[in-house]
Amino acid sequence: MKSAIVVGAGIWGASLALRLADEGWTVTLVEQYAPGHIRQASAGETRLLRCAHGSDDWYPRLAWQARDAWRKLEQRTGEELYVESGLMWFARDPDGWEARSARVLERLHIPCELLDPAEAARRFPGLRGDDLAFVLWEPNAGVLRARRATQVIARLAGAAGVRQVRARAVPYGRGAGVVADGEVLTADRVVWACGAWLPRLFPHEAGHVEVTRQDTFHFGVPRDWTTPPLPAFCDYDLAAYGHGDLDGMGMKVTGDAEGEPYDPESGGRRVLRHTEEQARAYLARRFPSLVGAPVVFSQVCQYALTRDAEWIVAEIDDGVWLLGGESGHGFKHAPALAGYVAEILDGAREPEARFGLHERRTARGLRTSGGTLS
Template identity: 50%
Template sequence: MPPSAVVVGAGVLGSALADRLARSDWSVTHVEQYAPGHVRSGSGDESRLIRSAHGADATHAQMSRRALELWKELDRRLVCESGVAWFARRPDGWEADAERVLTSLGIPNERVDPAELFPSVRTDDLAFTLLEPEAGLLRARDGVRALADRAVAAGAERVTAAATPQDDGARVALDDGRVLEADHVIWACGGWMAALFGDVLDLRITHQDVYYFGVPGRWAAPGVPGWVDFDGAFYGMGDLDGRGVKIGPDQEGPAIDSLDAERRADPTLERVAREYLGYRFPDIADAPLVGTRVCQYEMTSDERFVVAPHPACTDGRVWLLGGGSGHAFKHGPALAERLERWILASEPAEPMFSLGPDRRHDVQLRTGGTPL
């Protein structure tokens, strides 16, 4: 008989895993209390950057590159191949490390004149600009739904119910009175992980805002790339699907309650975002605000994921999958591909994703440097 699994959570990590297991002929029950990609999840916005650059970290660079291939296999329309530009403020900083790693892995990258990429851009504070021409933008919410739907098409059963763990997660108690069991249970509950497994898992759930500004048509993606200002702690993208230029202040936000918080964008951060918009892209300094989105990050101390067996379940039946830290979309399908092998013990799990006190705070995997 094929192995069975209950996957709890239909964000990008849970949906990617349910899809992977179902297409590998597992018997899969996929549990989500709302709907895949719902607005209160960390996977709830319409768009995300996908890029391979991760500073000096080659493991994440390779995994993101593989994830890009898998997103395209799912549906090429999910990927806007705009490229991603890195604004390097130092000649020997994070971007230079990323350049060396990408080159060593054979992932295309080049130094470019940013004036050739953007209709308007300030460059006097930059040492160089690094372009990943094959990186780009993901239609994020559509991608989560596509993964979850493909899982169902491959035979997974989707169950809409709230779930709580029993017996250290080996049993899944649903709010309709049922209790689910399987050969393996994987909890991938995003912002709810801290409340469900706070005794073994250290996560900070933070409020994060993004802002959309109405711009002329020449700012449309894919003509305009995504971009990251690592040392400035901002990221953004051109106007994807008519929603406006997206600006994300990437300083760590205040704590948020995933279930009950009202999703109002912070007016102070709106002012900061507008100041950055005018600083970096002077021609659209006065662009109108046309939309906001409040989401959340599930932050580990070192921004690496948590992918590990529950320590109380010595038989490896129960796994915790989370700690997206704002960059799960860059890796979700590739991480699921690896996790299947780890669950089956056909290869050892990656130690950097384990539970325990050895993680340190070293901002390396995503933006989050000193605010402008």
């Protein structure tokens, strides 16, 4: 029987462990804390699922497959992990990023619609869209209950036979092995799915991954904005995103520009005044009636960024793989990405060249336009 060790029980590692176990592999999942622990990127309360990615068509396909995969996981667990609220892209340029996205979605037969800003404002109370050319509406996009989903998938992996080891792992010499708190574990394949910890573990191969602090905010909304859930939204040009109130946690409104360099272990988890001010400046522009709304929930999380926002799926030694550089847009894809990586580990396909360890050139377009990386 084929065997694998996956290090890291964020959404990428846990999903991969589950997928491999479902395919008959003997799998060990090594995680230093409890799955869903607050320092991991996957522990954000919510993450968006959307298919638009500008002119790229690889990620839209994967996101669309992932939507099906999330639905299947929900059937398996009996829990609603994905709320299909729909998502609005606020487009200021009639022929900009959103128009390019719409052309790709139409070509891939992924449902989308162009809305007049006035129509968008009818569907989203409080929206100020007088500077918009149109709104790109993805009816099947929505919001994942991310932290919960990460815990649920780790639990499913355990039920599928994955051995779960609570330990901090380091590479075991060269070759497919790890040392987990002193215990040597070996397998046919080792996958390091370590999120923001990857650059320190593998400075030579992944040292170019930059970890940044990202503050997120949920603002209290009027009661009549809470049911049914208002759509999610992304503002590509203004580098902001969020979603309507879900589970009474307020409306998420958050900037997407990359924050300060950050250490996921020692970094404080209290949001900063100036990032709240940035979120409020966005509210003033797009949802003015909420500008004085209270923050009812906030979180500090981190991006693990490559310069072009393309991920890393790369073999660095016989049977030893790095899976990382999620670049702030990896959550939604996890169950579909797990299938892709499982095929690679099985030797059935090669990873796309875009995921290699080559030098990356700064590029935008997979998340929003914002950012400070140069």
